[in-house]
Amino acid sequence: xxxxxxxxxxxxxxxxxxxxxxxxxxxxxxxxxxxxxxxxxxxxxxxxxxxxxxxxxxxxxxxxxxxxxxxxxxxxxxxxxxxxxxxxxxxxxxxxxxxxxxxxxxxxxxxxxxxxxxxxxxxxxxxxxxxxxxxxxxxxxxxxxxxxxxxxxxxxxxxxxxxxxxxxxxxxxxxxxxxxxxxxxxxxxxxxxxxxxxxxxxxxxxxxxxxxxxxxxxxxxxxxxxxxxxxxxxxxxxxxxxxxxxxxxxxxxxxxxxxxxxxxxxxxxxxxxxxxxxxxxxxxxxxxxxxxxxxx
Numbered sequence: 001x002x003x004x005x006x007x008x009x010x011x012x013x014x015x016x017x018x019x020x021x022x023x024x025x026x027x028x029x030x031x032x033x034x035x036x037x038x039x040x041x042x043x044x045x046x047x048x049x050x051x052x053x054x055x056x057x058x059x060x061x062x063x064x065x066x067x068x069x070x071x072x073x074x075x076x077x078x079x080x081x082x083x084x085x086x087x088x089x090x091x092x093x094x095x096x097x098x099x100x101x102x103x104x105x106x107x108x109x110x111x112x113x114x115x116x117x118x119x120x121x122x123x124x125x126x127x128x129x130x131x132x133x134x135x136x137x138x139x140x141x142x143x144x145x146x147x148x149x150x151x152x153x154x155x156x157x158x159x160x161x162x163x164x165x166x167x168x169x170x171x172x173x174x175x176x177x178x179x180x181x182x183x184x185x186x187x188x189x190x191x192x193x194x195x196x197x198x199x200x201x202x203x204x205x206x207x208x209x210x211x212x213x214x215x216x217x218x219x220x221x222x223x224x225x226x227x228x229x230x231x232x233x234x235x236x237x238x239x240x241x242x243x244x245x246x247x248x249x250x251x252x253x254x255x256x257x258x259x260x261x262x263x264x265x266x267x268x269x270x271x272x273x274x275x276x277x278x279x280x281x282x283x284x285x286x287x288x289x290x291x292x293x294x295x296x
Contacts, residue, residue, distance in 0.1 A: 004285035005277050006245035006293060008045035008224060009038035009266040012082065014251030015115055017130040018056050019122055021254035023265050026056030032067035037267040038249070039075045042274035044290035045103070046077050047247065049084035050095075055127045058086030061095035068099050076287035078296060082251065083107040083166045085142040086133075089151060096155045102296050103190065106152040106163045108172035108179070111142045111198050149175075153184050162296055165191045169198025173212040180216070188295055189221040192247065195235050196228025203238055210242055222294055226252050233257065236273050240282050245293075248273045 011034050013024040025031045028050070035046040048068075050061035061084060068079050081095055083105035096104050115137040125131045156163045165185065167173055179185050193209050195201040206225065213223055224245035227235025232253045236246040249266030262268040274284050285293065 002282055003243075003293070004283045004289045005240050006045060006224065006285045006290045007043045007270055007273060007277075008047055008080065008245065008247040008249075009035070009041075009043035009270045010047045010082065010226070010247055010249035010251030011035050011038060011266050012047075012049045012051055012058075012084075012250065013056075013254075014082075014084075015113065016250055016254050017127070017133070019124075019126045019130050021250065021261060021263075023263050024051075024056060024250060024254075025265065026051050027053035028064050028067040031064065032070040034265040034267070035067070035071050035077070036074055037265060038270045039071075039077045039287075041267040041270040042284050043266075043270045044077060044285050044287040045080050046071060047080040047082045047105070047249070047251065049082040049087070055129060057127075057129050058084060058133075059091075061087060062091065062098040064095070064099055068101065078102045078287060078290055078294070080164060081105065083168075085111070085113065089144070089148040093151055093155045096152070096161055097159055100159050101161055103164045103294070104152070104156055104161045105166045105192065106149060106156070107142075107144045107166050107168065108149060108175045109169055110144050111168050113137050113142055113197065149179065150184055162190060162294065165189060166194060167191065167199070167209065167213075168194040170209075171198070173209065173216070176213075176216045187220065189217055190294055191217065191221055191223040193223065193225045193239075193244075194228070195225065196231055201227050201229070201231035201235060203234075206235060206238055206242070210239075210244065229253050230258050232269065233273060233276060237276055237280065240277055241280065245285075246273060246277075
C-alpha cells in the first residue's frame with residue numbers, strides 16, 4: 001500500500017507581500033487563523049515565520065508564541081519554523097529557542113535571490129517596504145555560513161526541535177555530505193527540496209536532486225518537495241509519485257494555478273493538492289501519521 005503523503009502548508013508568504021495578494025497574513029493572529037484553515041483543508045504540517053503588523057513586513061518570528069499555542073491547542077498539526085531569509089541567523093535561532101516548534105527548517109547554504117525583476121510587474125505598491133525589499137536583492141545575498149548551520153543544529157538539539165534540512169541550491173547537496181561527515185547531523189533525517197531558485201524547477205531537476213538526496217541519506221530519511229511559481233502543483237504531483245511529501249502555499253506562489261489567486265490563503269493550495277493526490281491514488285497523511293513518518 002502506498003504510504004500517505006504529508007502536505008505541508010506554507011502560511012506566511014515567503015518573498016510575497018500584501019500588494020501581490022491581499023490575503024497574506026500580516027500579524028501573528030492572522031497567521032494562526034490561516035494555519036488552522038490549512039489544517040482543515042488537509043495539511044498536517046504548517047510552516048510559519050513572522051510578519052509585523054500592520055504592514056505585514058517579514059520579521060519577528062520569535063514573537064509567534066501565541067500563534068503557535070493556538071495552532072497546537074486547536075489542531076494536532078505539526079508546527080514548523082520556516083527558513084525565513086528575511087531574518088538573520090541570530091534572530092532565527094532566537095525563534096527556535098522561544099517557540100520550540102516541532103520542526104525548524106535549516107538552510108544548508110547561501111542563496112542568491114534576484115527578485116528585483118518583479119518590481120515592474122506592479123505599477124503601485126501598497127507599502128514602500130515591499131518595493132524596497134525586492135530592489136535590495138540586486139546587491140544582496142541570503143548568507144548562511146557553515147558556522148550558522150552548526151548553530152542551527154545546536155539550537156535544535158538544545159531545545160528538542162527536529163531539524164528539517166532545506167536544499168535551495170545545487171551546492172547545498174554537496175554541503176550535506178560534509179555536514180554528515182563532521183557529525184553535525186546524524187541518524188534519521190528530514191530533507192526538503194526547494195525547486196525554482198538555485199535548483200531548477202523542471203522535472204529533470206527534481207529527478208537529479210532526488211537522486212542526490214538518496215545517495216547522501218540512503219534509506220534513513222524522509223523528504224519533501226516544493227516548486228516555485230507556476231511549477232507549484234506540477235512539482236508536487238511528480239514529487240509525490242517519486243515518494244516525496246509535498247509543500248504548497250504562499251511561500252511557493254500567490255496563485256493556486258496560473259491566473260487563480262489564492263484569495264483564501266494557503267488553504268486554497270492545500271485543498272487543490274489534496275484533490276490532486278486523491279486523483280493520483282495517493283492517500284493524504286493525517287497529523288498523527290505525519291508524526292510517525294517524520295519520527296517526531
